[in-house]
Amino acid sequence: MQIITGVILAMHYTPHVDMAFKSVESIVRDVNYGWLLRNMHATGASMFFVAVYVHMFRGLYYGRTRSRARSCGFSASSSTC
Secondary structure, eight states: HHHHHHHHHHHHHOOTTHHHHHHHHHHHHHHHHHHHHHHHHHHHHHHHHHHHHHHHHHHHHTTOSHHHHHHHHHHHHHHHH
């Protein structure tokens, strides 16, 4: 879902400093179902991070952090949010 909506959104986005906000506004207002594509893309990104955090906390809950490197990696990744 992320790839499909991302490609469609990228086809309509203008990455210029003066036109970026206007192009996002145009996607939402002028593109057919552009508001839906943008919301699906944002929701999919949020669900991805939820899945990553569930995966990490599941490993902690079941005690699968056996090495020091894994626990350091977990602390580094959890401190970035």
